[in-house]
Amino acid sequence: MLAALGLFAAQAASxxxxxxxxxxxxxxxxxxVVGGDGRTHLAYELHVTNFYRDTGVLRLRxxxxxxxxxxxxxxxxxxxxxxxxxxxxxxxxxxxxxxxPVAAGMRAIAFLWLTLPTDRPAPRVLRHRLEFVDAKGAxxxxxxARVVVDTKPPVKLGPPLRAGLWLAGEGPGNxxxxxxxxLVAANGQVxxxxxxxxxxxxxxxNGRVLRDGAMDLTKSKREDWIGYGTEVLAVADxxxxxxxxxxxxxxxxxxxxxxxxxxxxxxxGNYVVLQIAPDVFVHYAHLQPGSVAxxxxxxxxxxxxxxxxxxxxxxxxxxxxxxxxxxxxFEGSEGLPFVFDAYASPGTWTLTNAIDPDAKxxxxxxxxxxxxxxxxxxLGF
Numbered sequence: 113m114l115a116a117l118g119l120f121a122a123q124a125a126s127x128x129x130x131x132x133x134x135x136x137x138x139x140x141x142x143x144x145v146v147g148g149d150g151r152t153h154l155a156y157e158l159h160v161t162n163f164y165r166d167t168g169v170l171r172l173r174x175x176x177x178x179x180x181x182x183x184x185x186x187x188x189x190x191x192x193x194x195x196x197x198x199x200x201x202x203x204x205x206x207x208x209x210x211x212x213p214v215a216a217g218m219r220a221i222a223f224l225w226l227t228l229p230t231d232r233p234a235p236r237v238l239r240h241r242l243e244f245v246d247a248k249g250a251x252x253x254x255x256x257a258r259v260v261v262d263t264k265p266p267v268k269l270g271p272p273l274r275a276g277l278w279l280a281g282e283g284p285g286n287x288x289x290x291x292x293x294x295l296v297a298a299n300g301q302v303x304x305x306x307x308x309x310x311x312x313x314x315x316x317x318n319g320r321v322l323r324d325g326a327m328d329l330t331k332s333k334r335e336d337w338i339g340y341g342t343e344v345l346a347v348a349d350x351x352x353x354x355x356x357x358x359x360x361x362x363x364x365x366x367x368x369x370x371x372x373x374x375x376x377x378x379x380x381g382n383y384v385v386l387q388i389a390p391d392v393f394v395h396y397a398h399l400q401p402g403s404v405a406x407x408x409x410x411x412x413x414x415x416x417x418x419x420x421x422x423x424x425x426x427x428x429x430x431x432x433x434x435x436x437x438x439x440x441x442f443e444g445s446e447g448l449p450f451v452f453d454a455y456a457s458p459g460t461w462t463l464t465n466a467i468d469p470d471a472k473x474x475x476x477x478x479x480x481x482x483x484x485x486x487x488x489x490x491l492g493f
Contacts (some may be wrong), residue, residue: 154393306445314339319473381425
């Protein structure tokens with residue numbers, strides 16, 4: 113009897129240590145960047161594939177991240193904190209699911225945003241421990257999946273717009289944004305061009321996105337929006353690699369058809385792509401028709417006018433879309449972290465606040481140097 117109990121305990125311990133039949137990979141290495149909160153961040157993705165067809169559903173219930181040789185986790189995600197950062201999200205998300213099902217032969221993608229302790233340098237390597245529960249209730253593990261951290265410094269940019277207040281919407285740190293959360297599959301690659309993208313909306317001194325007198329967003333005209341028609345500037349010296357003009361603006365909140373393609377031509381409307389260094393390209397989208405003032409191959413200097421903020425392409429309100437990537441094309445490119453040389457921020461805000469006449473905006477100017485604006489920051493150039 114004692115021998116039988118010992119065998120059972122050994123089998124149970126072995127089941128707990130079972131290695132999950134899962135592939136975990138990171139397609140694009142994270143690079144440290146200082147955000148507008150003054151903290152250093154790493155943004156990256158883990159592609160988690162339940163490899164075999166006959167495994168059955170594996171429920172991902174925890175991800176732990178370890179820096180270099182540390183034995184204590186740098187970050188841990190479980191319960192709703194885990195569910196919120198994984199795609200596709202479970203159908204029972206609304207019912208407060210505490211794990212993410214990964215069907216046999218299918219893939220889930222975790223979007224990790226790490227904030228490093230203020231007293232430590234960026235790690236060289238990140239190690240990951242993932243816990244799954246199989247259909248029989250047994251624990252399956254992935255222990256040690258490694259991600260090497262990129263040591264290159266972030267791209268440095270000057271202001272893309274003139275003086276004023278600008279809301280950085282759908283920005284870095286928001287794993288549910290349509291930027292970071294949009295993967296593009298094309299020509300054998302899955303990439304995230306907009307990993308650090310910003311949608312920049314103009315604000316008045318009260319934090320409103322509409323001019324005085326235009327109180328009803330649903331009846332607004334493009335000209336009612338604070339930023340519409342503002343000059344858009346080159347953020348660095350460079351060469352224009354792609355450009356388009358002549359696409360009409362939409363009306364605010366106008367229903368739009370599906371994009372004809374997941375390319376610059378299908379999404380950007382009128383745009384400029386500016387190369388500012390080897391394998392570094394700045395993408396400006398949704399420019400006003402007839403305003404694009406540059407041509408492909410033209411050399412530009414920082415601060416030179418490219419065009420004007422508009423509402424062309426795949427957008428339902430006037431704003432400037434800007435992101436930095438490693439290729440001149442949208443498809444097949446990876447988003448790169450960047451910092452602005454300088455900006456002043458009066459705090460955070462949302463588009464919901466910006467259209468609410470009762471929302472109170474209390475600016476307290478804070479100066480930023482060589483930082484990347486985070487989701488919801490208000491920028492003053």
